Amino acid sequence: MPGVGETRDVRLIHGRYQLLDLIGRGGMGEVWRARDESLGRHVAVKCLKPIGPERDQTFTRILRERFRREARVAAALQHRGITVVHDFGEYEGILYLVMELLDGKNLSQLLDENRHHPLPVDDIVDMAEQVASALAYTHEQGVVHRDLKPANIMRLGDGTAKICDFGIARLGHDIGFTARLTGTGIAMGTPHYMSPEQIGGDPVDERSDLYSLGCVLYEVATGAPPFDLEDAWSVLVGHRDTEPEAPRGHRPELPGYLDRIILDLLAKDPGERPRDARELGRRITEGVRRGRGTYVPTVRAPQIEPRTGAPVRQPEQPGSREPRLPSWTRGMTTGHKATGGPGPRVTPPDTAAGLSGEWIARDADRTPVAPEAAPRPTPAPELLATLVSRHNAGLSLGRLERWAEAGEVHRSVAAEREYALGPDHPDTLASRYEVAFTLSRTGRPADALREYRGVVEGRERVLGPEHPDTLGARQEVAYVLGKLGRHFEAHQVYSTVLAARERAMGPEHPDTLRCRHNLAFNLSRLGRLEDSYRMADEVADARARVLGADHPDTLVTRCEVGYALGQLGRWSAALRTYQEVARVRARALGVDHPDTLAARYEVGISLGRLGRSAEALTLYRDLIEDRTRVSGPHHPETLRARHGLGVNLGRMARWEEALAEARDVCAIRGRVLGADHPDTLVSRREVAVGLGWLGRWQDALGEYRAVSTARERVLGEAHASTLASRNDEAHCLEQLGRTADAVALYRRVAALRQQGAPGA
Structure with missing residues (x-):
């Protein structure tokens, strides 16, 4: 018999079991597909690995005893759920076990x-x-x-x-073999x-x-x-x-x-x-x-994303059941974390989380865009119910922030709904809408834009251009355009949607106010800071009238007011705004609620911008402790607070500590969020900043270039964040005395900015 792992033309054990090919390798040996020449059947042969002379003899003895024990025990067991053992023995110093070959x-x-x-x-x-x-x-x-x-x-x-x-x-x-x-x-x-x-x-x-x-x-x-x-x-x-x-x-x-x-x-x-x-x-x-049907979680009214005012899905408690709300209340949602920049928008399900099985086009006599040769057969109710469960399972994965898995579920459901119900069925479009959302959430805004536009086209055909669901999808198009740095186009879409909402619903309907909130945010990205501040202030006042001064939606817009004030350099006013929001949220929602913690984070940003970094450090350390207790040490918001701590260490010229904190946060974000995630890249830039302040400009240049390359790959070469990174590179080149290279890069950035300017 050959040694385990050798290859020979003839590999026979006791002239009976011919080893054919290796199918597995484990800690104790290898498993081969073999042919039992006596009975003419294929079997699996497990061979104990050869034990070299350098091994401790006690070790060798126990391994051999284990192998013999497995053979004796398994050979004595006869049950459909246990692998059948046909034979065992020793041949040329190698122990072997012959088992049924499992497919x-x-x-x-x-x-x-x-x-x-x-x-x-x-x-x-x-x-x-x-x-x-x-x-x-x-x-x-x-x-x-x-x-x-x-x-x-x-x-x-x-x-x-x-x-x-x-x-x-x-x-x-057998008590002789110890535990x-x-x-x-x-x-x-x-x-x-x-x-x-x-x-x-x-x-x-x-x-x-x-x-x-x-x-x-x-x-x-x-x-x-x-x-x-x-x-x-x-x-x-x-x-x-x-x-x-x-x-x-x-x-x-x-x-x-x-x-x-x-x-x-x-x-x-x-x-x-x-x-x-x-x-x-x-x-x-x-x-x-008793019926093990798939658990279908309740779809709750979602919360609002920071600054954008978009709804955010929150994890729900198992078994909760809430009465279904009127459709127009879908926009009346609570606030969520307020961050240093907008996160991906999260929007509510487009339907009541269920397949209707039938639908009515906008015009009863409308000629189908692509008439079918034969009527589409009515899907089986069981299929519809299964797709409902899977759709909700995808939503649940999203609530758990498992966006890649959620996207796979929604893509699969969308394909099956299209086959069963047609491409323009509202439920098919609802699944495509969720696919687009997960693409946005996983850092693929360009793909999300294409998918959202397809949903808009389908809904315009079926529901009409000013149906609330059509407007909701168009609003998402505007948001993703903003994520891509195409703020002028986003502004145009937001303005059109806002006009339609005002016509259909009135100026103070919750959906109208949400659109105005988003428009105010986008104005700040266009550099129209005063316009952004005025609109956000107006929306906050309107929400206070309609919903109440302490309503979560009102408070999220107050946060947008604080953000605009900060962008205008009015940090004292921004600080007062954030502190008031934090107090109200703590009273209404509790001190550990994510929205309350988010407002405290914004207080820390304002303190740092006012030069009160020592106070900011104290706040961030307390916030990190609370975030860790509530959400865990690797949660994105815990890491965001740690990032703020590192920034303020740098402001206090404690650059060695700041660099260590930035590196640690960057490494964790890379593992948790991915190497190209915007938060990871922000941390990597902070590493470069620390290296520069410590005089390590060559190392800093490498980090800045890595950030620029990643942003260009994900966002495009003309995106504002990419151009900012290229400017960082140019500054590094200047510090290294490479003036000509720096000037060339500055000129390239200026040309790209000019190309991307509105009306260019």
Whole structure:
């Protein structure tokens, strides 16, 4: 027999098993597809890796004992959910195990192929039922697996789930094999799936397998194990000491009974877990019997995005149910964080989150733009219900800020709705609208613009040019134009939408006021600061009359007033405005509400601009502590507060500290948001600023160029942010004595600005 990993024309074990090709490699050995020459069937042969003479003999002995144990235990088990073992032995010094050849993939492979997105709920429940049945059988045979993990559960092509790899299984009646092997460096289990009693070296029984199964179910249901931390020790401490977040906190559409089962399996105390695998199976079956339909979260009235006044989706509490509001109230929403610059707009669902199954064109006798050869068949109600659930699942992913996944869901639903209902059906257009939104949220404004324009065209055909939904989509077009730096075009679209809203709804309708709010923001981007301030002040007064002085919408416009005042250099007035907003929000919403914390952030900006950096530092440190407590250390708003702290350290000439803070924030933003995200690039620019102040101009130049390149790639060479970065480069070149290069770059920036000027 050849050594494992060698290639020879003849690879026969005992003249019977011919090794054909390598299909897997693990910690203990390799798995080969082979042919059983005696019975004429294909099998899988697992071979223990050769042990070199340099290995500790105790280590070698224990590995061989593990392998023999797996063979003896697995060969004694006969159940549909357990991999069948045909034969085992030793040949030319290599231990081998002959098993059935499975046509499928393990759960780890399925997660990898799915880019660690959660698996479908029905697949999870079906797999959980099957594994529970297999575990019930093994436990009744006195066998505890002790290393259940995604890689050890196979999902076959016909849907069958099978447990494999009993390499460290322990017979219940065999007390000679200790719960933990000490002094060998051999882990008895895998950290992400080990039970607290395994970690503590306490007696282990079948309930340890139930805990590990809970970890597996958590991962396939949410995309990550319950304690997905940086190092093995942190993971182990998490299992031992930390209560896991509910799976529905990551994926709200999970059925409630499945969420409860997973949490019960993850109980620290074995006595609080299901009594045994039979009880677990009964609970799963009962949940299915009662109806495991996809959880459809309530769609709440969304909040308003900072400065733009656009609605923002907020995570909702599972199980909440609110009465449906009249459609015209969709714009009457609460405020959200106020930031140093506008974030992507978030808008409410276009319909009441449901497929109607039928729709009426604007003109009853309208000739279809693209008449079909035959009438479109009526979609099955089951399909419509499924698409509703998936649409809402996409919205839920958005509320969790999992925008890339949300976009994939909405794209899929949009395609299926177009096929089932037609390209101009309102529900198809609603899905395309959400696709556009996720594109905007993931830093793809140009793609979002194309998608929004397609929605506008469809709605104009079906609903008319001044229908509220058409105007809503056109307003999004204006917002994305602003994100692309095309503020003059955005201004034209906003003005047209505002005129239509005033005609249809009146000057003080909430939707009209929201459009005026957005227009005021865009005016500031055009450099018309006084006009921006006056309009924002007028909108704030109007919202106070219509909604009340303390209404969240009124306060978000007050924040816009503060922003305009700051841009005009009237920072004392801006500070007073933000402080008043923060006080009212704390009283009305609570001190830990995101809007309250956002207003405190703006107070910090104003203090810094007034030269009161010591006060700003104190405020930011308190804010970072509160943001970390409320949202976690890596939340974008926590990082925004840390960025503000670093900026003010620089203002106090504490450049070494400022540089260290900027680098840390930049690294985290890169991991959490992506290397090209605007916030990451802002932090990278702050790194360059610190390097420059420390006299390290060559290093600063490299950072400035990286920011310019990324902004040009994402936003275009003529975008205002890209041009500002090119100016930073030119300044660096001057500092390095490269005057000719600096002048050439300044001229290039000036030419691009001239080309992009209105009317040019």
